[in-house]
Amino acid sequence: MSTLRVAVVDADRDRALMIVDGLKGAFDDIDVIVIGDETGLARRIAEARADVVLLDLASPSRDALEQMAAASGSMERPVAMFVDRSDAETTRAAIEAGVSAYVVDGLEKRRIRAIVEMAISRFHAVARLRAELAATREALSERKTIDRAKGLLMKARGLSEEEAYALLRKTAMEKGRKLADIARALIDAAELLR
């Protein structure tokens, strides 16, 4: 089989590299290039002579590729979006994951589907990692807020650390609110009273 040239168009460099790693790890006969700068995208893709273009749906440059897809005949290498009746599910999964695929006419569908599915899984993996990171950051910042509120209570009411924490917890439970919310309210009020 001939070597496939895949262009990954993604301003998100980390994600682009994950896709490159994924593709190179899974397929032997593949060349992958990353296009991060999207000015004059249609020209860059033509110059790269890519067989498959994987494109982030958050990119406004996507519409520029539409012209390549629309211009039949005049193009040396006609490009079409990867849609086909038997693959409606793959297309839907790709769109939901946030990636679109454009392919040069005449490539073997099964090979392309494997590539597109790899890109989908990498987009999902990045989204999951980011969600986890955001959750960790949130937890860390809540932890800090609670520690500050404890400190305020210990100073103002002469409590031990355990007593201060118990008081915050009791208040949160009585009011039916999150511990971090009660802590935040206490800090805000203390700043007003200062």
Place this chain on the structure above:
Amino acid sequence: MSRASIEIGFVPLVDAAPLIVAHEMGFAAEEGLALALVREPSWSNIRDKAALGLYPAAHMLAPMPLAMSLGAGAMQAEVLAPYVLTIGGGAVGVSVALAAEMGLDGPDRFGDARAMGVALLRAAERRPVAIGAPFPQSMHVELLRYWLEGCGGDPDRDVSFQTVPPPLMVEALAAGQIDAFCVGEPWGSLAVERGAARLVLPGAAIWGWAPEKALGVRRDWAEAHPDTLSALLRALFRAGRWLGRPANLATAAELMARPDYLGVASTLIERGLTGALSVDASGAIRRTQRFIGFAGVEASFPWRSQAQWIAARAAPRWGVDPATAHAAAGACFRPDLYRAALKPLAADLPGASSKVEGALESRIGVASAQGALFLGPDRFFDGRAFDPGA
């Protein structure tokens, strides 16, 4: 009763105003709807997500529902247009360099379509002229081609067209990738503000009352949820009427300036809403009557003849047989769904569903249920009219 929730995709443009106002000013809520407006960076995303059923309804370029129904472009899906969101609202601009070659330093000819068209074609004899338009299936492409043809040019030979998303139009112009553009506000005004462009025509100078954006809905969704669709059209109609009161436009501009909508300064947005455009770096203001239209039956009625004009113009380029396109156009714009939705609002609806486009020199009363519907003017710059039955 819980509110019906609808996810609607939109592209950041002044002509998305009816959707944003319907949501923000509570018209949708009063009709029992919860709208979730999702900003999309490209028309391709709107098309694909609508085709795959991720959006039951979306802000669409007026030719998109027909193009999708006919399968022109990547995704085929039966999409209807039961409501015209916006009339006009775009402008043609040229780079500072092209403006100089067109001899625009002399007396001001802003809005003179014939003079500007001839000047552009003359310049294009001496140098290549690339014109940016937001999407292959758009009114921008149709109006640019109609204009250049009407000025004696051949759009396929004399100029080239490039697809450039609206928010990137300024950069493309500054980078020399394009020399001119046709784009919806506020992106033309932004190009002027950055010193990259001079506006030469409002879209209305080419066709005085051109359908620009439509609400596109999947046929199967429309058929399964007729009451929700009707409620949505009423919410949009009330939003359009609200936008028709000049006193509300400053508020609308403030709402739309927010980062989750357009994310540009409200003063720039206000230019497009009022039709008072600053046309060059000197800050000279030109006011265009009927620059943009949202209000009332006159702006929002989905005339079959509007879709048939698009079909007649675009079918050859879309690779579709003209008779097939004409028939599909008649089935795509849906005045019947519009009438069914607006009856409870006692809006005065026209007797006909199709008309001769571009025939009205001035404002006239037309046959309607209550005899109080006025239309026009709606002329094309070259004085020709489009008779869908001819």
